[in-house]
Amino acid sequence: MPEVEVGKSAGVIDCxxxxxxxxxxxxxxxxxxxxxxxxQTYGQRTRQALIKGTPYPKMSPAAxxxxxxxxxxxxxxxxxxxxxxxxDHHNITMGVLNPLHPSGGELNPDLSxxxxxxxxxxxxxxxxxxxxxxxxxxxxxxxxxxASRREIDKRAGDADFxxxxxxxxxxxxxxxxxxxxxxxxxSEANLxxxxxxxxxxxxxxxxxxxxxxxxxxxxxxxxxxxASIASVIFEGVFDRYPNFRLLVIEAGFAWLPALSWRLDKLxxxxxxxxxxxxxPPSEYIKERVWIxxxxxxxxxxxxxxxSAMNDIGMDRLLFASDYPHWxxxxxxxxxxxxxxxxxxxxxxxxxARKLYGR
Amino acid sequence: xxxxxxxxxxxxxxxxxxxxxxxxxxxVIFNVSGSFYALHNxxxxxxxxxxxxxxxxxxxxxxxxxxxxxxTRNVIRCPWHAWEFDIRTGRSWCEPNRFxxxxxxxxxxxxxKLLEGRxxxxxxxxxxxxTYILIDV
Numbered sequence: 362m363p364e365v366e367v368g369k370s371a372g373v374i375d376c377x378x379x380x381x382x383x384x385x386x387x388x389x390x391x392x393x394x395x396x397x398x399x400x401q402t403y404g405q406r407t408r409q410a411l412i413k414g415t416p417y418p419k420m421s422p423a424a425x426x427x428x429x430x431x432x433x434x435x436x437x438x439x440x441x442x443x444x445x446x447x448x449d450h451h452n453i454t455m456g457v458l459n460p461l462h463p464s465g466g467e468l469n470p471d472l473s474x475x476x477x478x479x480x481x482x483x484x485x486x487x488x489x490x491x492x493x494x495x496x497x498x499x500x501x502x503x504x505x506x507x508a509s510r511r512e513i514d515k516r517a518g519d520a521d522f523x524x525x526x527x528x529x530x531x532x533x534x535x536x537x538x539x540x541x542x543x544x545x546x547x548s549e550a551n552l553x554x555x556x557x558x559x560x561x562x563x564x565x566x567x568x569x570x571x572x573x574x575x576x577x578x579x580x581x582x583x584x585x586x587x588a589s590i591a592s593v594i595f596e597g598v599f600d601r602y603p604n605f606r607l608l609v610i611e612a613g614f615a616w617l618p619a620l621s622w623r624l625d626k627l628x629x630x631x632x633x634x635x636x637x638x639x640x641p642p643s644e645y646i647k648e649r650v651w652i653x654x655x656x657x658x659x660x661x662x663x664x665x666x667x668s669a670m671n672d673i674g675m676d677r678l679l680f681a682s683d684y685p686h687w688x689x690x691x692x693x694x695x696x697x698x699x700x701x702x703x704x705x706x707x708x709x710x711x712x713a714r715k716l717y718g719r
Numbered sequence: 720x721x722x723x724x725x726x727x728x729x730x731x732x733x734x735x736x737x738x739x740x741x742x743x744x745x746x747v748i749f750n751v752s753g754s755f756y757a758l759h760n761x762x763x764x765x766x767x768x769x770x771x772x773x774x775x776x777x778x779x780x781x782x783x784x785x786x787x788x789x790x791t792r793n794v795i796r797c798p799w800h801a802w803e804f805d806i807r808t809g810r811s812w813c814e815p816n817r818f819x820x821x822x823x824x825x826x827x828x829x830x831x832k833l834l835e836g837r838x839x840x841x842x843x844x845x846x847x848x849x850t851y852i853l854i855d856v
Contacts, residue, residue, distance in 0.1 A: 427773060691767075693766075694766045695765050
């Protein structure tokens with residue numbers, strides 16, 4: 362990359378943009394006759410009780426910005442509008458597409474694998490091949506480690522894919538061995554694994570049952586991410602796969618330093634329970650975990666946010682917009698004004714360039 | 720401060736809103752049951768266009784389980800993060816003293832009266848048989 366003067370960063374790298382299918386028909390060309398027929402006949406089943414919709418109603422239609430609806434179709438389904446409203450408007454030089462539907466959490470493991478493969482093909486042919494600023498995540502059927510490995514192996518080496526994507530609420534803690542093929546294949550392909558919040562584990566989002574309100578669901582995503590980070594550390598994933606790198610998306614970030622302190626404290630006392638964990642947990646976090654800025658923390662004393670960012674490390678934070686969703690962060694106005702030019706450049710593009718090797 | 724003619728009255732029907740440019744500023748005008756309210760069209764949070772938001776009523780509650788709708792408490796919800804702003808004052812619902820949008824005084828006046836010079840109005844071609852919405856900028 363050409364050298365850029367500090368504070369004059371040429372643009373923004375956005376690690377979280379959500380493309381949406383216009384309809385299920387978009388996937389038809391990429392599904393076998395069997396799976397297309399199956400989908401029409403039986404539909405999808407995820408690990409929650411409802412056939413359609415989500416356990417908590419969203420606070421805006423399609424959970425989207427109200428100004429992000431194209432003339433026809435869903436927010437995130439129209440490349441022309443995405444270019445004009447987001448890529449051009451915010452000078453996004455690289456945006457990573459993270460499709461959330463269909464998720465890799467489909468209950469039928471073979472349908473899940475077929476849908477992920479079809480979605481990845483759809484992304485290539487309809488998005489990244491048309492718009493060089495857009496890159497994509499490899500969507501994997503993450504509840505099936507071996508099927509995920511096959512999908513990663515198939516996509517490895519295609520420069521349009523920059524990371525592997527799974528959702529945070531896996532059916533077992535993320536460090537469990539059933540998920541290891543994902544980490545192994547991603548490490549071999551030299552791709553980070555991105556864990557985006559949401560998905561349905563089959564359990565309530567809190568460990569004491571179902572909260573009453575959507576506002577609580579939003580508040581509890583960081584807790585499930587904390588459990589996943591603790592799991593990959595204590596199950597020994599970082600030691601076993603030295604090239605495994607984890608990017609946490611859409612969980613906020615200010616909780617990460619406190620998690621590091623607590624894990625270190627516990628490890629000091631109970632290290633002999635997990636002797637395969639060689640180093641203080643905080644060191645794995647400092648060196649192997651990246652975290653997205655969105656939804657940006659907003660403190661009553663704004664400088665406290667910068668302190669939290671410094672505690673995590675200014676080299677660990679990646680800008681994410683979440684376009685076109687309602688909790689979108691604007692790259693110009695969403696970051697703390699108190700960041701100096703060098704810090705802003707790192708968060709808006711430098712760290713992502715390094716993590717993705719671009 | 721001076722009044723600017725912002726729109727003809729028929730351009731903004733009850734329940735509708737319109738984005739206008741007045742003296743170089745983007746201002747959104749709402750018609751709520753025949754009354755006009757004008758706000759600077761930029762959310763103080765991250766800059767979204769308030770004109771694209773949902774005009775609604777602020778729900779309040781005396782205690783859990785009670786939901787009160789006072790139809791006079793109109794708020795515009797930002798299209799991005801749904802922050803609510805009182806369209807009369809521009810103050811945000813959650814932190815009224817910390818976050819507010821500039822609000823502008825509005826007047827409705829006939830073209831005839833405007834030509835008589837009842838208000839100090841910036842020059843604007845008006846017709847005597849029309850009625851206009853004015854904003855004090």
